[in-house]
Amino acid sequence: MRDREARNQEATSGIEVEEVALPGIGLRHDFQTRHGRRVGVVSHLTGKRELLVYGIEDPDSCSEVVRLDTDESDTLAELLGAPRIVEKLATMREQVPELQVEELSIRSGSPFVGRTLGDTEARSRTGASVVAVLRNDRMIASPSPDFRFESGDVVVVVGTREGIEGVAKILGG
Amino acid sequence: MPAGTRLLIELGAIVFALGILGRAARLIGLSPIPLYLLAGLAFGKGGLLPLTTSEEFLSEGAEIGVILLLLLLGLEYSAGELITNLRRHAAAGALNLLLNMTPGVALGLLLGWSPVAALAMGGVTYAASSGIAAKLLSDLGRLGNRETPVVLSLLVLEDLSMAVYLPILTALLAGAGLLGGSLALLIAAAAMGIVLLIALRFGRVINRLVFSPDDEVLLLRVFGLALLVAGLAEQLKVSAAVGAFLIGIALSGRVAEDARNLLSPLRDLFAAVFFVFFGLRTDPSAIPPVLAAAALLALVTAITKVATGWWAAQRAGIGRLGRVRAGTVIVARGEFNIVIAGLAGAAEPRIGPLAAAYVLIMAVGGPVITRFAEPVAARLFKLAGWRSRAAAVAVSPPPGDTEKR
Numbered sequence: 195m196r197d198r199e200a201r202n203q204e205a206t207s208g209i210e211v212e213e214v215a216l217p218g219i220g221l222r223h224d225f226q227t228r229h230g231r232r233v234g235v236v237s238h239l240t241g242k243r244e245l246l247v248y249g250i251e252d253p254d255s256c257s258e259v260v261r262l263d264t265d266e267s268d269t270l271a272e273l274l275g276a277p278r279i280v281e282k283l284a285t286m287r288e289q290v291p292e293l294q295v296e297e298l299s300i301r302s303g304s305p306f307v308g309r310t311l312g313d314t315e316a317r318s319r320t321g322a323s324v325v326a327v328l329r330n331d332r333m334i335a336s337p338s339p340d341f342r343f344e345s346g347d348v349v350v351v352v353g354t355r356e357g358i359e360g361v362a363k364i365l366g367g
Numbered sequence: 368m369p370a371g372t373r374l375l376i377e378l379g380a381i382v383f384a385l386g387i388l389g390r391a392a393r394l395i396g397l398s399p400i401p402l403y404l405l406a407g408l409a410f411g412k413g414g415l416l417p418l419t420t421s422e423e424f425l426s427e428g429a430e431i432g433v434i435l436l437l438l439l440l441g442l443e444y445s446a447g448e449l450i451t452n453l454r455r456h457a458a459a460g461a462l463n464l465l466l467n468m469t470p471g472v473a474l475g476l477l478l479g480w481s482p483v484a485a486l487a488m489g490g491v492t493y494a495a496s497s498g499i500a501a502k503l504l505s506d507l508g509r510l511g512n513r514e515t516p517v518v519l520s521l522l523v524l525e526d527l528s529m530a531v532y533l534p535i536l537t538a539l540l541a542g543a544g545l546l547g548g549s550l551a552l553l554i555a556a557a558a559m560g561i562v563l564l565i566a567l568r569f570g571r572v573i574n575r576l577v578f579s580p581d582d583e584v585l586l587l588r589v590f591g592l593a594l595l596v597a598g599l600a601e602q603l604k605v606s607a608a609v610g611a612f613l614i615g616i617a618l619s620g621r622v623a624e625d626a627r628n629l630l631s632p633l634r635d636l637f638a639a640v641f642f643v644f645f646g647l648r649t650d651p652s653a654i655p656p657v658l659a660a661a662a663l664l665a666l667v668t669a670i671t672k673v674a675t676g677w678w679a680a681q682r683a684g685i686g687r688l689g690r691v692r693a694g695t696v697i698v699a700r701g702e703f704n705i706v707i708a709g710l711a712g713a714a715e716p717r718i719g720p721l722a723a724a725y726v727l728i729m730a731v732g733g734p735v736i737t738r739f740a741e742p743v744a745a746r747l748f749k750l751a752g753w754r755s756r757a758a759a760v761a762v763s764p765p766p767g768d769t770e771k772r
Contacts, residue, residue, distance in 0.1 A: 214516050217452065217523045218443035218501065222511060236510050239624060246511035254689035259508035 224248070243267040275335055295350065296358045297328070302345040304365055312339030320360030322353020370420055377421040381410065385639050396506070398499045400701045401730045403639050404723055407646015408654075418647070425644045431594075432641030433706055434611040435634040438593045440497070440526055441615015442623045442630075446566035449616065452523045459517075459679035460524035466671040468493040474664055475718075483539045484715035490532060491708050491722045492668045496701030496730065497522040503696050503734055514680045514689040518696055521679055529703065530559055530609050536707070537606040540714050547604075555605050562613040574622045582629055589618065589626040590633070608706065638702065645705050646723065648712065653720035661724035665732065672698045687748055688741060695740040699733025700726050 201213045214222045216236065224234025224246065232248035241264045249257035262270065300307060306314055317323045327334045327341065328348040334341070343349075351361050385399075388406055392399035409415040418425075453460070471492030475485025500522060504510050531552065538551030565573065577592070579585045593611045600610025618626060676694030685693065708722030 215448065215451075216510065216516060217448045217519050218497075219510060219519070222516075224511070234511055244508075244510060248511075252686060252688050254513040254686050255692070256508060256511045259511060 222246075245270070272333065272335055292354060293352060294355055294358055295352050296362075298349045298351055298358075298362050298365055300343050300345055300347040300349060300365060304343070304345070306343045306365055307345045309343060310339060311337055311341040311343070314361075314364050316351075316361045316364055319364065320353065320357040322351050322357030322361050324349055324361070325352050326350040373420045374424060377418055378424065381406075381418075381421065381425075381643060382636075382639075385643065389639070396734070398496070398502070398699070398701060398730050398734065399639070400496075400499075400642055400705075401727045403642035404646040404705070404727060407643040408649060408651045408723070409646075410643065411647040411649065411651065413651055422644075422647065425640055425647065428637055428640035429644035429709075430607070430641075432634075432637035432639075432644075433608050433709070434593060434597045435630065435637050436641070436702055436706065437529075437608040438589075438611040438615045439627060439630060439634045441612040442618060442627045444523060444526070444616060445619040445623070446563045446570070446616055449523060449527055450563065450567075452520045453527065456517075456520040456524055456679070459521060459675070459682065460528065462678060463521055463525065463675045464493065464528060466675050467668055470664060470667045470671060474660065478660070478717070480715050480717070483536075484711055484718055486539065487536055487707055487711035487715070487718060488721070490536060491704045491718070491725060492664060492700070493532075494525045494529065494700070494703045494707075495522060495672060495697035496699045496703070496733070497526060499699040499701050499730065499733060500696050503699070503737055507738070509692065509696070512689065512692065514683070514685045514693040517680050517683045517685065518676065518693050521676065521697060526612075530612055531555065533606040533609050533707075533710075534604075536710060538604055540711060541604060551604055554603055555609060558600075558605065558609075558613060562617050566617045566619065570617075570619050573617055574620050577618060578622045578625075582625070585622070585625055586629045589614075589622070590630065606710075641709075642702075642705060645709050645719070649719040649723045653717070654724050657717070657721045658724055661721055661728060664721075664725055665728040668700075669698045669729070669732070669736065687753060688745060691740050691744040692737070695733075695737035698729065698736050700729040704729075 202210050209225050211223050211225045212234075214224075216222055220236060220238040220240075222234055222236045224232055226232050231250075232253065234246040234248070236244040236246065238244075243262040243264075243266075245258075245260040245262060245267075246256045247258040249255050311324060314324075324337060325335070326349075327337050327343075328350065329344065329346070349361075349365065351358050353361070384406060385403060388402040389399045392402050410418050468489035472485045472489035475488035476482070480488070500518065504515060504518065509515055534551045534555035538547050541547070577585075577588055579588065593614045596614050597607035597610040600613075601607040615623075673691075673694035676697050677690040680690040680693035704722060704726050708718050708726075712719050
């Protein structure tokens with residue numbers, strides 16, 4: 195059953211995701227799992243999220259709705275997405291041999307302790323990108339430009355050999 | 368006591384009392400609007416605690432309240448959203464207008480009112496309260512439901528049709544006659560078209576001109592602009608409210624988002640003042656005689672709203688229970704119904720008490736209906752032997768699927 199107002203999009207996984215505009219509220223995305231359940235997310239304009247699980251008896255309504263604040267939805271995305279990013283990187287490395295993944299640590303002497311990812315201008319200067327940061331055994335996937343480094347962070351960088359060396363030089367000072 | 372001091376004391380007492388009422392409404396899960404109206408009735412002439420000095424101030428505040436209500440409504444939507452909805456749901460919107468305006472107009476004519484006053488009464492019964500509906504959808508966890516886009520589209524179209532309806536009504540009420548009414552409609556339609564076009568084409572430029580990272584500057588700019596345009600629209604006899612609505616639509620993106628956050632508290636304050644003022648001007652002793660008519664009207668228009676929602680949801684391929692939810696969530700009437708009755712109050716004094724009684728019933732009854740309609744309908748459908756869609760398809764959960772129902 196498709197909504198008339200739905201726009202179908204294909205996620206990178208190949209699964210078709212429906213996108214429906216909710217005027218004045220935000221957007222709803224949902225898809226059907228292989229086991230026949232429908233799950234989705236309402237993204238409020240305010241940044242809040244609602245995790246949706248649709249009912250079995252009445253597939254038009256949600257049997258479970260979980261409200262998430264911005265930090266909570268980030269955490270959930272991290273839990274669901276982080277291992278996948280590592281997996282994807284592994285396959286990418288196999289497919290594109292010249293692409294390298296390297297872990298660089300931020301030492302206490304680095305000029306970027308306490309400064310943001312955006313400040314490094316790593317991508318524009320070297321072409322390599324920071325895809326994740328490991329901190330205290332936790333993975334912060336796709337850190338935003340305002341992400342602030344701490345000493346002891348391990349930065350996961352993807353790029354060419356030269357690109358990664360360039361980032362190492364910037365971070366090392 | 369000097370008049371200024373008395374004004375402060377009266378105003379303070381009113382606003383403080385509204386705060387207590389608002390809290391009470393939240394506690395029992397009600398919209399605060401009916402309680403504000405009741406407070407206004409108590410403060411008015413012939414009420415429990417008649418006011419003496421603050422009425423004039425409240426009257427000005429009420430006018431600002433209407434402008435802010437419409438401005439914030441416009442800020443909710445972008446021009447693009449309005450146009451897509453108009454294209455996709457025009458048929459449901461037209462049915463909604465026909466089914467829900469007719470009972471009000473008919474009752475007005477039956478009571479021997481002038482055609483213009485009957486048209487205003489049609490407006491009172493037409494629009495659902497988007498404020499109450501949005502709150503219900505969120506509180507009942509229905510935002511993700513598949514009938515919800517249909518409901519929201521109906522609400523968007525109602526709001527959009529206000530931009531056409533209000534100028535016509537304002538002109539007719541001003542005694543402009545048919546010619547003046549058409550002229551006002553032309554001006555409003557032209558203004559609407561121009562605003563939509565500008566908002567679609569030059570939205571970024573406008574937003575850059577208005578935007579400021581400084582909250583204070585942005586608040587003053589947007590609020591000032593809205594008052595200015597509302598005043599100019601009033602001067603052109605197009606209704607101040609529509610001017611404010613158009614400004615809201617023209618602003619989008621970051622500006623709209625920030626302005627919404629900044630202006631919401633201001634809107635809450637002045638809208639509360641507006642509802643109190645409406646109650647204040649309504650004679651409480653005029654309500655009991657119209658109570659029966661209001662109850663009948665409430666029954667009829669509750670049925671017509673449910674029918675509208677049912678039909679629109681069915682068209683979108685929603686199952687029976689979803690149709691019941693879509694129909695009942697839009698039964699509640701509230702803010703704009705009172706706005707319309709307020710506009711017509713001078714031309715037909717009897718509209719105030721009837722509209723007040725009607726909105727009191729609908730604002731309290733609507734949310735109750737939609738809360739209980741779903742379980743009741745589910746049971747009825749089961750008794751009638753209608754199986755839910757999933758049961759009819761008979762999906763057996765695949766192995767390894769251990770989710771709870």
